[in-house]
Amino acid sequence: MKNLVAMLATGIVLMSPTMSASALEYEVVKGDTLWEIAQEHDTSVESLLEINDLQSDMIFPKQKLEVYEKHLVEKGDTLYAISKKYGVRVEELKTWNELDSDLILVGQELEIREEQVEEVAATQAIKTTDSSTVTNKVEKPEGRTLTVVATAYTAECEGCSGITYTGINLNKDRNAKVIAVDPTVIPLGSKVYVEGYGYAIAGDIGGAIKGNRIDIHLPTEQEALNWGVKEVKVTIVE
Template structure:
């Protein structure tokens, strides 16, 4: 079925260093259309269409106008991960995989990714969720790339008391990281990619320089985390 676009606005984002362009669409529903078909045509999802247009059901009508998410092209930078990009654009990793026909999380610098989101409203030319704004909107916030390991208070001989006095035995799910105080001062609030908001509340003999150790409830989760490179944003 031929689809009719009743308006098409093109935005050239003045952020050439990030190589981001976007286009917004408004679609007029035709007889026989369904949200699933429209979502499939424009590479978005039914849920995003419903949220974008404040629809409480899948019911749509001929000649109804639907706002379609902005389509953007993002050029991957060194150090980027799909989870980091998803956070900044307020989308999911699964959506990024689907939109770009990716079979894995592996992305490379200069690779072009298609992202569907709301109209641009940030310094990088993308919509940013309330959570991401807390992480990325202020230029004064510093972001570090660090090597992250994991530890747990659930071990024989472990006191469970951090350097700053936090008792992890009372709350095994507490978001606490061990840091090098020369890099991230104790007591600092941070956002750790793949972990969430946390407090720099502990130290460790092996945690020197750009390294952190995240607290997790069990040994199994610590093993599952392993060793990985992540971005840490200083929140204050």
């Protein structure tokens, strides 16, 4: 009896382990952006791009997106084995699924999201760069195009709130593609394509952003400094 209790406490069922996964789907509605969908489902744009094999940030109404994976627990599964399969931590699995212990049950569905640790963040930064590179190779989008002077900013600064003029919390998603604009030139809330940056939302303003100037958001101060000042083309997609 003591051995049985010990095994149950660690969530172990003595059978040959197998793995079964599915995904939570979301149907795109008019006006949706990947950033908004990522925020709603507590994930990131990079994860949505990777899971759905998207080559750009462009999405369309009625398009079905996989938001994050779900794992169906089978005989032989343990949190440790599942964490190894998906490259996450046991503690993350427990947090995402509101588990008080390592005990899991056959037939139970577990949400698999993203591990929020420093090493993974670094990997995601690399993926973001790769995604941006792919995005920049996408055929030029349709819409009104203008040439602007582009500088860069970051939420990673002393005294910065990280909240844009339209309420976007950049601290929650440092990889969010957002630009500050002059609303008389580019309307707030517009979806745009910025040469060398990719698809973004016109979600902020700035005292120095007047006329044909924009300020793009980047994850870190160093990346913002590396961007410098550039003349780029901006296409207002919608």
